[in-house]
Amino acid sequence: MTPNSEAELAEMILGAEGSLKLQGGGTRGIDVAGISALLSTREMAGVTLYEPGALTLVARAGTPLADVVATLASEGQRLAFEPMDHRPLLGRIGTPTVGGAVAANVSGPRRIQAGACRDSLLGVRFVDGMGRVIKNGGRVMKNVTGYDLVKLMAGSWGTLGVLSEVSLKVQALPEAEATLLGEGLTAQDAVGAMSAALGSPYDVSGAAFVSDGGKAQVRLEGLETSVRYRLGQLAQSVCAGWQIVEGTESAKLWQNVRDVIPLAGEKGAIWRISVKPTDMPLVLQALGSPNAVCDWGGGLIWVAMPAAWDGDLRAELNRFGGHATLVRADAKVSGGTPKFPPEPAALAAISKGLRQKFDPRGILNPGVMG
Template identity: 55%
Template sequence: MTISTEKELSDFVATASGPLCVRGGNTRGMVQDGTPLSVAKLSGITLYEPGALTMVAQAGTPVATVQKALAKENQRLAFEPMDYRGLIGSKGTPTIGGVFATNTSGPRRISVGAARDFLLGVRFVDGQGAIVKNGGRVMKNVTGYDLVKLMAGSYGTLGVLSEVSFKVLPRPETQASLVLHGLTDTDAVAAMSRAMGSPFEVSGAAHNPKSEQSVLRVEGFEDSVSYRIEQLKSLLKNNAPEMSVLDSKASAAFWDTQRDVSAFHGVDGDIWRVSCKPSDAPALAAAAGGAAHLLDWAGGLIWLRMPEGCDLRGRLGAFDGHATLIKASRSTKERLGMFHTESKGVAKLTAGLRARFDPRGVFNPGLMDAAA
């Protein structure tokens, strides 16, 4: 079912007699049974105030439409949402509602925060068809703040977003990246950690073990960027024997590929996303059995390409973080579950929230369960 108004969405959910498979642009490879419910036609920017750094858009608005409007005012989505299409082989269209529903955040998350940190207000339809409005359109309006945060990352299991209001930021004048060559995972994490702890405002920190390149991004006014690059060189001279610098154009191109995990586009095997403590990343990557991997968020995020059907969680064992299965066959996702097993306390809270917002259990049932 494709709807084009919030009222249609409300009426459809209220009269639904079975599970609903909630979708925006269908770009994230989620698998579960149910009647398809798409909000892709619930689209359009309803308010944009560049001076207030605020935008309001219907949930089905393409991310590209949002970015185009922001670019005209020299602004951007600061949390740098990744595009999953190349990774999972989807031909869909990413939507702004999908970005916030999945809390999709890119490399800049380590410096500015996640998508949920920019979400100001939401309108959504709950599991009984009621239209709920929460939050506001400016940062000082914190009414229902926790509920706004709750919807971000809920993957459509608590309600179907119909409209989102969010904060945007100015686009910096320029950027550059310092590349450290020849580092192991352990040495790269140490260098990235040192850079992130410095006063030089690093906005991206990634490592590619295959090329043995660790890349640190700085953004801002041109003089400031040049100064901070030189300071980082001095700071890290004992961490890396060889360094080079990517200019603005090359830096932007690198971070686009890093954001979208382009190195794993069109490859065989399953793709996993592991969130962890940066200091644990080298050991976790090793425990994966020598699989191809990339580090982001200064080591706090690991992308891994594993053999088809491999239980990565079983290989990693218990650790402080979680492993999400992003790309795999339907049978593998059903067997292993897309999401990590929740602790008993968190699982109890989750069940309570679902019972409150979706008492009939119609929204994406089973999607966020650890395994079928």
């Protein structure tokens, strides 16, 4: 099932006689229980409105992210939330789409400064499980009245509706970019330096740690004179002795973090863990010091857990108040371990009620989020 328009999408969902697996570019490979058909939005593509002066872009859900990036770059602009490309980590092919990024709320290293994907969303159009076309939000920033379905759809993984169009605010490309890179650091030393940099007045737009080589990196962006000044201040204080990496080499460092390239060739299960940033060293220690990529100042941890590890990762996280998403399973955890962490009873009741409201037949990506 590959609709070419929102009207066709609504007709297909209304006429569906079984469960549907929803797919944009097919780069994340989610598992859906008991599907009877695959519904792809890849033909619903194209930028429908772009106003550089208003920092606003509207695109159909199936629009390749690469097309959005190229369109923005032609006017010296970009997506602030720096969406990840999952293909290297998951070993998949396909084309990342803007609708897929929104549905999964995909947010990269710049989240610590610019917010998540949902924070760049201005409006959405989607078709719910009854084939109804729903519009929420708009094409400019404004106060929200009533239910904020825009934020609700971001990260819902298609369980509430199928996105047909998204409106995004964008930002200008910076004049300069540079990274301070420290090597041979312990996780504890790295989180201390990253926390200090993030707590400084120097407007850090990225702070990450890669366990292989003990590499910590802190990014600065903006006007060239401003970047130079801030680099100098950090290099004389919390990042003393660190190497300065600029331009395309700096961008490559952050692409590797964004796409979790250091774990791409690792065997075993891949987990995405969210914890308090300062707990990052303790979490890695509790998990047996696996290979890890730690973004957001240590608050986001990607780990590759070897099959030989016999612990319960989610149980280990309980004492830190964190939670984990299973991004790529191996033979040991496949089938028996849910992708998303279990929700507290009160939140689970709300989630169930929302799915019942928007998809009473339970046909949209059943089983993906409980």
